[in-house]
Amino acid sequence: MTDKKIYITPDNENKGRYSRQELVLITKFKAIACMILFAVAIVVCLKVARNLNVQGEATAKSPEAQPEPVYKSTQVTKESTASVTTAKPSNEKEDEAAIASKKKEAEKKQEKTKKHKTEVIDGITYVDGILVANKTYSLPADYDPGLDPKAEAAFKKMAKAAEKDGLYLFICSGYRSYYTQTELYNSYVWSYGVKATDRFSARPGHSEHQSGLAMDINLAADAFDGTPEAKWLAKHCVEYGFIIRYKKDKESVTGFKYEPWHIRYLGVETAKKVEASGLALEEYLGIDSVYKED
């Protein structure tokens, strides 16, 4: 038997395995460990507290970052957003109205400048990009382009379509040079006099036929009026880029009497626009057709 007494501790692991001295040591060790843990815990707590304090100080120093001002600024933002939202419709309406009126003004200005945009290139007058040959605007004597290929191709296409409808269209007079026009005009003057001739035949340099963009279809005479071909031409020529150039009741505008056989090539888009306007080309382009001498 030894004097080593066995103490039973609550610790199941150590139950009946250690002497009193050993238990004292273990208890001391546990106490030290607890103290160390406690000290570590305090240090950690202090550090956390310090960090929080630093953050608090920082927030206190920065007014923008303070909770209240942030809330206020949020409110302000909300208020301003609300005011913007409530103000938006009227502003938008005003803006839209202003934009619309500005657009209209711009369009009007554009139309005006469009109507008056006249360019003279190599002696040839273009209004809005459209070649013009009438009593006011002449072509140079040496302007000799021949029949415009696009106009000719458009005519062929149109003639084919007419043929399908049982009608025969042909060009009885297409391109005419300055000199051909001189001979023609002079011959008319010799027969009918200047005044009467000026109603149906252009003076040299003033004929659309010299531009290569105009052509007389089938019969350049009043007898053509009312024929199925004339009716077909009037109805369909615009689909191929042509207009009846000298319309009924437009002599005061075009300077020439009604010629249902005389068509002018403008291209489909422009021809359709002119046709839709119901205006003579002079009216559409805001120009006149009067000889300077008259």
Ligand SMILES: [Zn+2]
């Ligand atoms: Zn003609």
